[in-house]
Structure formats: structure tokens, C-alpha cells
Amino acid sequence: ATEILTAMLSGMLCTFKAIRCWTHRKELFEFLRQLKILWETANSNNFITDSILDTVLFARSLRNYLTYTCIALAVSYGFPAYIVLGSHLIFYRDQYFFNLSIIIYPVDYPFAINSYGVYFMCLLFEQVAELLAIVFWLCGDALFIQLTTHVYVQCMILVNRLHDINKIKIASYEENNKELADIIFRHHQLYLHCCWLQKFFSPIAFFVTLINGANLCFSLYRVDGEINEQNWSNLLINVLHLVAVLGQTVLYCKYADTLAEKFEEISYAVYYSNWTHCDKKFKTMMIMIIERAQKRYQFTIYGIITLNLLQFTRIVNAAMSYFALLRSFG
Template sequence: MPEARTFSEFIRIPIRFYQTIGEDLYEHRSPYRIRRLLLKSLLYLGFLNFNILVVGEIIYFVKALNSFATVLEATGVAPCIGFSFVADFKQIALTVHRRTLREHLDQMEESFPKTAMQQVEYKLPQRERVMRRVMGIFALLCLAYTSTFSLYPALKAAVQYWLLGAPVFKRNFGFAIWYPYNATEKTWVYWLTYMGQVHGAYLAGVAFLSADLVLVASVTQLCMHFDYISRCLEEFAGRSESSSSQEDLQYLQALVVKHAKSLELSEHVNRIFSFSLLLNFLTASLTICFIGFQVTASSTEDIVKYIIFLTTMLVQVFVICYYGDELMTASQRIGDAAYNQNWFDCDRRYKQLLAIIIMRSQKPASIRAPTFPPISFRTYMKVISMSYQFFALLRTTYSGKGN
């Protein structure tokens, strides 16, 4: 039997990503004061630089809208602004709910199966394998998008200048941002500005990515607990003999407590992530729309970058909706498992506890955003439908003006 996994190993990926931008979710446990100060400085300076870049993007976008000749440039900046807003507000939500998040992680660690035998019973290896594949694909796409946009201009210019014999090194940027100074006139100014863009893009990608990875890890563990409760209910047959009915009752009471605790943890997830999820879905349709428009109207060189961006956004929305659907299904299954038990000849108190479990499962645990129904595959289809409607409108408007 393999060695037992720890909760720290289970949630390692988002924790490590956050630390690369200076955000330490376990800061309160660290005894190293200087390390905490260095990480905080990295985080604050990084977000200061990032938000200055966002302001520059907004100014560029407004200026580009003033002329029809630059509308395509404006629609190219719009998805980046939307992505930046979501990354910013995810970090704000994390900061506002930091205490709740720490309590949530502590409680998740407390309820995490500790021994190798327990982890096999909970089917942790299978759950973790799927979770890591999802995290790996999403992280690869998200970082591929930010890296492609930020690093491609310098790599292209270097190849043209050093290998193909171009007369000058073209000083271009990956993102269209307005600067109050000439960012390409002097070499040191250009590279300093360029490095600022690269770091800002990486920080946005990690802030956007890591919040969703924490959500995925939380929902994975909750689904694991709900599935375990369902299996225990299905496999356990209550008995009517007075000698054993008390033991049955105690067993079922433990499952009721575990069920209630899992429902409480699912509410923690909603308190922490509901606002960022709301903004995420509100901007996702417009962002996907603008990216799709760029794919149909840009040059071949830019199409590759925007296809990566489009794939990233589609996968991100799909992942959230997939895990939302999984959470609802896993929690609903508990009521079915309780009803399918051989409870006919059981003690009256046992039946009452089963009824409580069934009633609780009628309102399944779910991921929710304010004013939105519980997130599921229906939400994904709605986002895609709205994106296509916006895209068709934008495409028709642009074609009409062009004629």
C-alpha cells in the first residue's frame, strides 16, 4: 500500500503558484518574519505595477475607440482588460475573505483522511489523479497565454535581428498599453518597461489561475467526502435487534455529523469565491466574444496567440462548471443512498436520522454566484450562447461600418 498523502501535498500546486507572486496562504503559520515581509513586498509592488498597466490598457482602449480604423486594436485590448479585472478582483476577494479562507483550509486539513487505509476508502488516489490532470492542463494554458503575449515580441525581434540579419531590433510590446513617455526611444527604458509587462502578465495569470485551483481542490475534497458518505449508507444495513440498534444509531449519527460538516465547508467555498465567480461569468461572455472576433479578423500571426487565449477562457469556464456539477451530483447522491438502504425493519430513531439526511440532500451543495443559479453545465452552455450572440452582433456591426 502506498504511503499516506498529506493535505499540504494535496493542495501544493495552488499554494506554490501563489507564493511565486508573494501571496502566502499559510503566512500565519510561518515563524520567519523577514521572509513574510519579503513576500508581502513582492506582492504589493507586483500588484502596483500590474494595476498601473491596467490603467494604461484602459486609456489605450478608450483612445482606440475614437477612430474606426483602430476599432480592431480596441477589441484586441478588451479581452486583456477583462482578464486583468477578473485577476484583480479574485485577489481582492481573497484579501477580504482571508480569515475565512484560513479557517476553511484548516477545517479541510482537519477532515482530510490521514492514514493510507482511510485514503483508499475515500478513493483519494483516483480523485487526486483527476484533479492534478485538470490543474496541469489549466495551468499550462493560462501560463501559455500570458507567456505568448508577453514574450513573443522580444523573441521574434531577437530572431530577426541576430539570426536573419534585420537592420534594427524592433522594440515592440506584447500588450497594447498607453504610456506617458516614449517607451521605445532608449534601450534601458524599453527593457525596463518590457520587464514590467512580463511580470504584470505573469502575476495576472497566477492570480487568475490560483484562485480557481484552490476552488478545484476544495470541491474535489468535498465530492470525496460526499461520495464516501453515500457508499457508507449504501453498504451499511441497519438491524432491528435491540443489542445492535444502538450501534447502528451511533454509526449513522457519525455520518450525519460528517454530512453537516461537509455542507458547512461548501458554504465556506461560496463565501470566499462567490463574488469573484460573479465577475468571472459576467466578463467571460464578453471576453470570449472579443477573442473570437480577433480570431476571425486578425493576421495569421496574431490568430495563434488569440486561439490560445480563447482556449484558456473556454477551459476555465468549463472547469468551474464541471466541478459545480460534480458537487451538486455528489451531494444529491447521498439522499438516494439513504433511501436505498434496507431500513424497513430498523429502529424508529434510525429511520428519523435517515429522514434528516434525505431532507438535507434535497437542497444539494453547490457553487453559487450572487443572482446566478447554482453553477453547472447549464451555466457553461449559457455563457457560450451569450458569447456567440455578442460575437454575432459585434461582427455584424464591424462589417456594416466597413462597408
């Protein structure tokens, strides 16, 4: 029962993320277009440093590794059925009898599986369904990694511009004020981007924290049961599912926490920038951006739950507590 429940919880989460991305695809494409413009503008003005480029490349590599790992997990979910089938074809080929009830999912079909053709079609259907579930699983996670990375990279660019302001030889105070005005505009634009990310991903992050908390509890209970029963083949499946749920939760909390940290660095960069000797107009503009930057940004879910690494520890602690309670019931 717990195995079916964990599969249902993951399936519900995958379906919801796919629906969310599809129903808001126009807003998503518009947001991607704006990020593209920001990146091209930064690139044309030589604002992209090696550290910023390394950050973007790391996010891309993480996305690729995550995709490959999830696809491998989807394929490995059917290993018990593949192992039994492969063992029969290699070692017991001469025997006519084969248990056609060994399939990937613990489900009962409304028809009898009484031939190899029907059996292979069921295996193919279940494997394709598993791969589609992985695609739906990734559509929200990979997007969250990429979008938060691009937004906090723009925050890093803004911090570098604030550090460099008045350190380069600018022809006139007018150009100096123009540069600061553009920085103020970009800062406001980045704040709106952070708010859009929070609005778009709040439903997804809410279900990630809620469902994955329950999923961790039931997955731990299932792993504990498989160890006690010494069922090593099913243990591998449940351990992989547990790692996937845990990894997904920490990714959301980590990148939301990093986005908040990078946005907060702007306020420190504004305060410590070289502006005290400038003219009155420049100082007035600087005070404006200082006041605006003092408003701390936190990635919250509907303004109730703050998504950060501290929240991840709370989710894990809650899952462990309910796991201990569930285990005590036997």
C-alpha cells in the first residue's frame, strides 16, 4: 500500500507541474524573452565576468546531470521485471513456463496477460508512462533551476556595476547620473522578476513541500520494511525514489535561498559603493536605491512559508517524526 501511495503522490506532483507550466506558457515565454534581452544587454556591455559565466555553466551542467539521472532512474524502476525476463531468456530459455504477471507497476489490468505479445506491450506502455512522468517531473524543476540562476546572475551583474561606479573615468556627471539611473531601473526590474518567479512557482513549491514531506515519510517506511524483509530488488527502487524526492526538495530550497542571498547583496553593494563625493543629484538617487534595497526579499509560498535551506531541515525533521510515529504503529 505504501508503494502505491508514494507512486500516487509523485504522479500527482508531476501532473500538477505539467499543468501549471502548460496553462501559463505565454507568461513563461514572455519572461524568458525578458531574460534573453537582459543577458544580451549585459553581454554587449561586457558586464559578464568569468565568475558569472561559471555560475551559468554550472547551472546548465546541473540541469543536464539532473535530466540524465532522472531518465536513468525511470529506466531503473523497471529493473526487477527486466532482470526476471533477462534471466529467463538467458538461463531458462528451454522452459516454456514464465510468470507473465511480473510487470513494472503494482497494478491489475482489466484483461488477462496470457501471451508474450500482450506482456511486452504492457511493459512498453509502463516504461513510456514512466519516462513521461520524468519529463513532467523535470519540467518544473529544471525551469526553477534555470530561471532562478539567470535572475540571480543579473543581481551579480548589478552588484559588479555598483562596485565599479565612479571607479572608471566617466566624461561628465551627466553620464554618471545616467549610469546610476539605469542601475536603479535594473534593480526595480529584477525585483519584479523575483516577484514573478515567486508568483509562478508558489503553487509548485507549495505542493513540493507538502507532498514531498509525506513522500519522504512513506518512502522511509517502505525502505525500512524492505530492509527488514531483505527484499533487495525492491529496496533499490525505494531507495532511488527516496533520493529523488530528497534531491528535488533540496534543489528548490537551495536555489530559492541563493536567489534571496544574491538579491540582498545589492543593498550592501549600494551602501559601500563610491558615491560620497558625488554631486547632490547623484546622492539623492543613491539614497533612493538604498531605501528600496533595504526591503529584504525572501522567496515565500503565498507569503506563508519561506522557501530556504532552513525550511528543508524542517521538512526532513517533520518527515522523520512522522516516520517514527508510523513505525511505532507497526
